[in-house]
Amino acid sequence: MIELTTEPIDYNQLTESVRDHAAGAVTLFLGTVREFTRGVQTSWLEYEAYPDMARASMAELEAEACQKFTVTKIAISHRTGMMALGEISVAIAVSSPHRDQAFEAGRWLIDTLKERVPIWKKEHFADGREEWQHPGMTPQTNTTGAKL
Amino acid sequence: MIELTTEPIDYNQLTESVRDHAAGAVTLFLGTVREFTRGVQTSWLEYEAYPDMARASMAELEAEACQKFTVTKIAISHRTGMMALGEISVAIAVSSPHRDQAFEAGRWLIDTLKERVPIWKKEHFADGREEWQHPGMTPQTNTTGAKL
Amino acid sequence: MNLNVLFFAAARDAVGADAVTVDVPEGSSIGELQQLMIQRTPQLERWSQALLWAVNNRYAGCDQVLHASDVIACFPPVSGG
Amino acid sequence: MNLNVLFFAAARDAVGADAVTVDVPEGSSIGELQQLMIQRTPQLERWSQALLWAVNNRYAGCDQVLHASDVIACFPPVSGG
Numbered sequence: 277m278i279e280l281t282t283e284p285i286d287y288n289q290l291t292e293s294v295r296d297h298a299a300g301a302v303t304l305f306l307g308t309v310r311e312f313t314r315g316v317q318t319s320w321l322e323y324e325a326y327p328d329m330a331r332a333s334m335a336e337l338e339a340e341a342c343q344k345f346t347v348t349k350i351a352i353s354h355r356t357g358m359m360a361l362g363e364i365s366v367a368i369a370v371s372s373p374h375r376d377q378a379f380e381a382g383r384w385l386i387d388t389l390k391e392r393v394p395i396w397k398k399e400h401f402a403d404g405r406e407e408w409q410h411p412g413m414t415p416q417t418n419t420t421g422a423k424l
Numbered sequence: 425m426i427e428l429t430t431e432p433i434d435y436n437q438l439t440e441s442v443r444d445h446a447a448g449a450v451t452l453f454l455g456t457v458r459e460f461t462r463g464v465q466t467s468w469l470e471y472e473a474y475p476d477m478a479r480a481s482m483a484e485l486e487a488e489a490c491q492k493f494t495v496t497k498i499a500i501s502h503r504t505g506m507m508a509l510g511e512i513s514v515a516i517a518v519s520s521p522h523r524d525q526a527f528e529a530g531r532w533l534i535d536t537l538k539e540r541v542p543i544w545k546k547e548h549f550a551d552g553r554e555e556w557q558h559p560g561m562t563p564q565t566n567t568t569g570a571k572l
Numbered sequence: 573m574n575l576n577v578l579f580f581a582a583a584r585d586a587v588g589a590d591a592v593t594v595d596v597p598e599g600s601s602i603g604e605l606q607q608l609m610i611q612r613t614p615q616l617e618r619w620s621q622a623l624l625w626a627v628n629n630r631y632a633g634c635d636q637v638l639h640a641s642d643v644i645a646c647f648p649p650v651s652g653g
Numbered sequence: 654m655n656l657n658v659l660f661f662a663a664a665r666d667a668v669g670a671d672a673v674t675v676d677v678p679e680g681s682s683i684g685e686l687q688q689l690m691i692q693r694t695p696q697l698e699r700w701s702q703a704l705l706w707a708v709n710n711r712y713a714g715c716d717q718v719l720h721a722s723d724v725i726a727c728f729p730p731v732s733g734g
Contacts, residue, residue, distance in 0.1 A: 301454070305449070309445075326578070366653050379530070379531050396648070396652065410581075411649050478733075544733065546662075
């Protein structure tokens with residue numbers, strides 16, 4: 277199950293959707309809005325997606341994980357829009373006959389989602405600054421590119 | 425939070441109990457009753473605990489995980505009694521600033537719980553047999569010890 | 573041929589539009605389109621090493637040849653999750 | 654001294670009781686208690702290599718010396734989770 281939504285993520289429903297008599301293990305991962313990153317205080321986050329490609333890309337991740345790992349069911353939901361501290365931006369549920377594969381697949385899915393799925397996070401800091409997050413581009417670079 | 429219960433586990437409440445503004449990641453692990461193990465069909469499971477020691481032992485795991493890993497909050501619930509296929513026998517929720525530690529701590533907690541916490545599982549098979557599960561003692565040994 | 577190019581996140585902010593239409597010669601590649609876009613929008617220069625391109629919802633390399641019907645998107649490194 | 658010993662899971666099935674009281678000399682160890690229990694309940698012999706012991710809610714080794722007030726438990730390898 278793949279979902280891209282502007283509503284709060286119902287991780288309970290997501291988890292229920294992967295439960296299965298064939299599975300002895302379920303893992304759920306939640307990404308939540310953290311208040312402090314390297315000592316800098318965040319007020320809220322904004323996530324933007326390229327919706328069509330994000331959905332296609334998440335569906336590819338699901339298919340690829342089913343090839344790489346022994347999993348029973350997978351469900352992925354990513355939220356976009358503004359999120360307050362503590363809110364859930366992403367949820368990934370995996371069921372598997374055995375726990376090793378449920379953990380490995382869950383870990384691989386969130387790692388690979390963060391590398392591939394076209395979604396971007398903008399930090400709104402407590403000091404009023406706002407900044408798109410772009411892995412591999414240092415905050416230094418981000419700041420000097422102020423015309424952006 | 426440590427819980428040993430005969431009631432169905434409310435993993436939603438468990439997960440909510442570890443959510444925190446300091447955390448960017450939450451992992452939840454559920455152990456569920458699987459229908460087939462090495463081709464043998466299970467009808468239902470029975471879990472028995474040594475309750476006082478099981479609670480003390482789970483509290484020790486929680487404390488030890490807080491030393492070994494960078495975690496924000498931990499919650500562990502284990503159910504005892506009879507469980508039908510698909511039901512949840514154990515749930516472990518961990519929050520952490522970063523996902524790496526949330527996954528590592530969750531994995532360590534379930535692995536170590538299975539090694540240390542005095543709880544035993546009895547399989548009730550579809551063919552009518554029943555059998556205590558004891559890691560390290562082969563099913564062969566279990567079966568020949570029929571006077572037990 | 574006319575191509576419609578979608579922009580996201582900081583790349584959209586740089587271009588100042590969600591999408592632009594550009595006229596490129598038949599048989600142009602992503603690499604050539606990127607050069608053209610940077611000429612038109614010098615603020616994109618800063619992203620030149622990092623800009624990602626997608627064609628029809630899949631990542632595309634510099635030498636992918638474009639067609640008029642392609643859905644093309646341009647964006648900075650992703651940071652979802 | 655009299656010790657009360659709790660049994661769980663297959664060990665309880667072997668002994669046929671949740672708990673038994675045994676009379677052991679002062680200063681007896683877990684190892685000595687186990688020998689005595691196996692004499693009384695030969696079905697426990699089968700578990701002799703695998704039996705686990707706990708004293709006051711913590712795992713105890715063979716040479717741990719016992720006191721009359723100790724809460725003692727005996728059980729097979731655990732299989733929760």
